[in-house]
Amino acid sequence: MSGRGRYWLVGASEGLGRALANAMSRAGYELVLSARSTERLQDLASELPGPAEVVPLDVTDPVSCAEAARAAGHVDGLVYIAAVYWPMRAQDWDGGKAAAMCDVNLTGAMRILDPVLPEMIRRDSGHLLFVGSLAGFRGLPGAIGYAASKAGLMGLAESLHADLRKSGVRVQLANPGFIRTRLTDLNDFPMPYIMEPEAAAERIMAHLESRRFACSFPRPFSWLFRAAQFLPEGLYFRLFAR
Numbered sequence: 001m002s003g004r005g006r007y008w009l010v011g012a013s014e015g016l017g018r019a020l021a022n023a024m025s026r027a028g029y030e031l032v033l034s035a036r037s038t039e040r041l042q043d044l045a046s047e048l049p050g051p052a053e054v055v056p057l058d059v060t061d062p063v064s065c066a067e068a069a070r071a072a073g074h075v076d077g078l079v080y081i082a083a084v085y086w087p088m089r090a091q092d093w094d095g096g097k098a099a100a101m102c103d104v105n106l107t108g109a110m111r112i113l114d115p116v117l118p119e120m121i122r123r124d125s126g127h128l129l130f131v132g133s134l135a136g137f138r139g140l141p142g143a144i145g146y147a148a149s150k151a152g153l154m155g156l157a158e159s160l161h162a163d164l165r166k167s168g169v170r171v172q173l174a175n176p177g178f179i180r181t182r183l184t185d186l187n188d189f190p191m192p193y194i195m196e197p198e199a200a201a202e203r204i205m206a207h208l209e210s211r212r213f214a215c216s217f218p219r220p221f222s223w224l225f226r227a228a229q230f231l232p233e234g235l236y237f238r239l240f241a242r
Contacts, residue, residue: 004028005127008075010057010112011082013040015181016131019201020081025050027205032072035082059108060100069115077127078116079208080109080153085183088144098145105149109156117160117169124168129208130157132175134216134225141241142189161213174204175216193221 004027011017013035025031025048033041034057045052057068059082084104086097109130120126135143136150157173164171178184178191179200195203195218207215216222228236 004030005076006030006032006074007077007079007127008032008034008055008072008116009079009081010034010059010108011080011131012044013037015183016176016179016197016200016204017081018044019197020079020204021048021052023198023201023205024079024208025052027209032075034068034072059111060103062111062114065108065111066115069112075116076125077129078112079129079131080112081131082108083131083183085146085186087142087186087188088146089142090144093144101145102149102152105146106152106156109153120169121164121167126169127172127208128157128160128169129172129174129204130154131204132157132173134175134177134222136175137225138228138236138240157214165213171213172207173214174207175214175222176200176203177218177221193218 007024007029009017009021009024009031012021012033017035021031021033021044028050030050031048031052032055033045033052034055035041036056036058038054038056041054041056045054055068055071058064082104084101086094086101088094088097130153132154133150135147136154140147154173154175157171161171176195178194180194180196184191184194203217216226228240231239
């Protein structure tokens with residue numbers, strides 16, 4: 001096993017997940033790569049400089065999650081980056097897509113934790129990192145489903161950290177802004193401070209190797225979202241719900 005540990009990266013096949021897999025492999029981590037597409041995962045594993053095992057997984061299927069956990073075996077850390085996204089206003093409501101965003105982005109994380117977390121707690125050792133979003137800090141226009149699911153994931157990470165912060169299980173949360181992927185390609189509005197996946201992956205890597213619980217980036221843009229949490233409702237919606 002690698003000296004940096006064996007990490008299970010869920011949502012690794014493309015975009016930020018693929019970039020993070022490359023960054024972690026270069027840094028010396030042994031990886032278990034999971035997503036739905038076996039072919040994309042195998043392509044990724046073949047290009048990584050370090051050891052990587054492919055374990056296909058559908059986070060919306062409890063049986064698939066349990067089988068994947070057995071196939072992955074012992075892991076020192078879990079990075080949950082799986083996500084789906086469609087821009088959606090209330091006026092364009094699509095219940096199937098809204099439910100899918102919650103199922104993958106939030107409930108999927110709980111399905112993966114089911115076999116992983118109790119074992120980490122039993123041995124009093126482990127590392128969990130969840131990738132949230134600046135969109136999760138407060139409700140945003142045109143983000144029904146996505147903002148709610150990321151807010152839930154961020155709340156999950158905070159609750160886990162509150163319970164485990166004095167144990168040997170470390171919990172972290174990374175909240176990026178816009179990242180250039182096939183998901184953000186769906187947006188038809190300006191995306192300030194948009195980052196390339198590789199740059200965002202390096203930022204998450206720096207956080208993963210730090211002792212801090214949470215980081216939000218890019219920094220100037222993130223300050224806007226953090227400050228918005230303290231605005232009165234009337235002012236917040238006048239500024240953000242345009």
